[in-house]
Amino acid sequence: MASVHIRNVHKHFGGTHVIRGVDIDIADGEFAVLVGPSGCGKSTLLRMVAGLEEISGGEIAIGGKVVNDTPPKERDIAMVFQNYALYPHMKVRDNMAFSLMLAKRPRSEIDERVNRAATILGLGDLLERYPRQLSGGQRQRVAMGRAIVRDPQVFLFDEPLSNLDAKLRVAMRTEIKELHQRLKTTSEYVTHDQIEAMTMADQIVVMRDGIVEQRGRPLELYDHPANLFVAGFIGSPAMNFLPATIRRGSNGARVEVAGGVTVPLPRDAAGEDGQKVIFGMRPEHLALAADGQGLAAQVVVVEPTGADTQVFAKIGGTEVTAVFRERHEFRAGEAIRLVPDHERTHLFDAESGKSLRH
């Protein structure tokens, strides 16, 4: 096992600057998830760690050793691809044994390691099948088995669950997490799905346009997003944003939202009187308020999921989402009042998008 250090890494594709100075540290045994919208450079970064893409600038070190010019096979890594990349002409057993056979390990050792990995993943009955005879979830598991067999220093996952249906994805998510808890191999996992990132990661790295927007523990990112992008990206349903202005007067610091309504400013929020800001409220931090309190909203759609009720409403011209644990039956067009949990609201500078809370 080993740590991974990515220091000021750049990548150019022709004239395009895809990765623009990325620093990431993944501790030994840590499960790091790179997340971001498509085209943000997360897969490219993973492929650079794997050695499948050249590094245009900066340094990548695995286990303390700089691997910039090391070919993939000497990096002691294993990668699970989005489409699994199982060799179609080989049986599951041979797929899993391929790397060991190339390394010319003795037959007995290969068999033992393949069987052990198969037991861990419950693939025992499938060893003599071809990939085309397996379902999507089974293929996924074989791809992971192939990685486990090698007992590498680092696991790299490139959107491994995105070809599975929703239910299977949730199941495999848990399985990968369990596997990591058991093997404790340093892992780097790329996904565009923030729920996968939240549920699996020790460390989340949010990327956009080739730079790291924020990295930290999942709940850290959830509670203290550094900027508008991270705030909107992490969390589902997404955070509500309202344009607002800071008012610092004799009756304390407040935020004036559209329509002249004010709500108290969180205690630790920075910002000067009259500063234009974006006021952020998570859907689950909104509560119903009595008449005359909170923000006036007009119900657009109500979506009961069973576990909770999602209410889409309009405050001024802006659509917001509120999630209630209780069941409510609102009609479209009905006027309600919503009040945010003040200490859990977020404030961002309207121009830079940076968080004003510390």
Add this chain to the structure above:
Amino acid sequence: MASEPDRTEVVPGNEGMRYLESVPRRLVTLYLPLAIFVIVLLFPFYWMVMTSIKSNGELLSREGNPFWVIHPTLEHFKHLVFETQYPEWMWNTVIVSVVATFTSLAASVLAAYAIERLRFHGSKQVGLAIFLAYLVPPSILFIPLAAIVFKLGLFDTRWALILTYPTFLIPFCTWLLMGYFRSIPFELEECALIDGATRWQILVKIVLPLAVPGLISAGIFAFTLSWNEFIYALTFISSSEVKTVPVGVITELVEGDVYHWGALMAGALLGSLPVAIMYSFFVEYYVSGMTGAVKE
């Protein structure tokens, strides 16, 4: 693991929208054109067979039905096999075709893989240049090639053909294999790279096994082209014992303006059999080779 239902089984049978078509309609749009096509295609073959088993008397007679044979005979085959050098021509054709096909395939595999996957500087231009080379007609190329063959001292030997056939086989096979290699997901190769395989191991253990249908169709094509090749064989060969079937039949079985139709047709029939047999063996590979696509 819950087994996933096979979605194709939801629709009973695979009739699709065929119920929309009535029988007479299908007769006119499908079976009739198909029948005409088959007749046009197979009639020359039929004529060849009929002519080769007719006696000379029956061939030249104006009586009877020209489309049928009354007293079938094998005298033309006997003449061909025992009184001409036909077996030698056949042997020459086999040797030249097989050697030329295999050398061309080997060269094409390396070329196509390099152009398609190594992505070296100018690989696209090389790919295009190879295609352009294929477009130059042999009827122009045989003159400079003849000069080269003569200078190399290979004139009137099998080597003259074995070395010149790849000039049109390699471009063709390379082009076909490039398309096929392109259909193999490159993640497989990246995965193998991480698994510790060298480029050569990737080619031999991953790419070639997956490209078997492509290799077979390229092989069949190359074999057929060299089997039927005429211009080079006619130009570079003069002795009867090194001739190939297409040239031998034409030059030795037509004397002045006398056409030995029976023997000519028998020679053509025997000459076309190996190719027909090859096609029938590999037809499925051949089709999938032309349509590409590796399915996991």
